Amino acid sequence: MTRPNKRKKHTTRSEEDVMIQIDDDVDDINFEDPSVLNDISDLFFFCKQQINSRFISTLVYMSLRHFGHSWRETDDFMKEIGAMTAKTSKKWAHVLVNSDLDEFTTDERGGKRGDSFWDNYRDLELEAKDLFLQNVQKKNHLLRL
Template sequence: MISVIFSRFVKNKLTFVSSAYLYIYISLRHLGHTWRAVDSFLTSIGGTTIKTCHKWTNILVNKDFDEFTIDEKGGKRGDSFRDCYPDLELEAKQFVYRECSKTEATFTAKTLARFIDQRFYELNNLKKIDQQLVRSVESCRLDLRRFGVKFTANSSRPYFLGHEREDVVKHRQEFVKYFIEREQHFYTITNDAVPQWRIPTTVPTILLCHDESTYKCGEITAKRWIMPDNAPFYNKGRGRSIMCSDVLVMHTSGPFFSLTEKEYSEALKTYPN
């Protein structure tokens, strides 16, 4: 009987691993091993649970064999999300490409899930009434893998700070030029031993300035999503903010320390700029 059952497995092309566990269960029970012993053995080899084996054995022996083979395992059970919304999948892929090309390492699978959720409601002209996402973060993580994106170490790439970028240099030049051309509008101080105020010769412009500055500490994420053929420049990342209350300058007017004339002259020789 056992050989007949096994031949049915082969003829109907059932999953070999699943049928093997079932064949082991039937064989061991036929040879007189107890339920507990068979259960312990199947568990030790990582096989199908004994309850599942018993269920399908009962169907195979006592019921129609066709019912045993039609277990709806494998194959396509229905249309997937990307089958129903191919245009949205294309938008998601383009969105991932843009986000992974940025120097900042802030893109996550949840970012993609929120983007898909937002576009889904926009395309269908629906109003979101709950916080549930139309596509889970776990599914979006699989989508990223399918798009060819890898979650890998955020290192071993060219470092790029940005201060010499073309648009940054242009903006800096325009900023400096603006103040130089309007020098007569500002209140300034002479560089004398006893500084004096210079009064504007035209309509005065009052500058409102911060007395503190905030810098990024330069921390980076250990890993990030990277598209292999379009890896961005290495960036420090945003990190925590560090507030600078004052800046030490090499001048006798500094509020934190003072130098004598001799010390100041020696300091200028060592640090002329």
């Protein structure tokens, strides 16, 4: 009788030790509940702040289409969560699939070259916006009279 390989024996033992029971402490999620859509939208907004929205929108578009959702369903869902439209995401998916990753990730819009005045003086920007809104409200009030 041959002895089992130590590496194989170790792997088998560690796999048995790390049994994950997914269903124990997790409640079911009703993904059709409108409140879940708000959570998805919040998560998407957070992801847009962290990375380029083109990447995450294209990922969502390609995933939904991969799982058989229609173009209209995909477009409606993407609009609801604040993603790019399905039309735009389809164009970027085409670039990703038919070109290469470098072309997909290249951003040729120039980007931000330096801090603007408002970047350096945030409090002044807020005061200017408040003053503008007050003047607009005064003007609207005078027009009603």
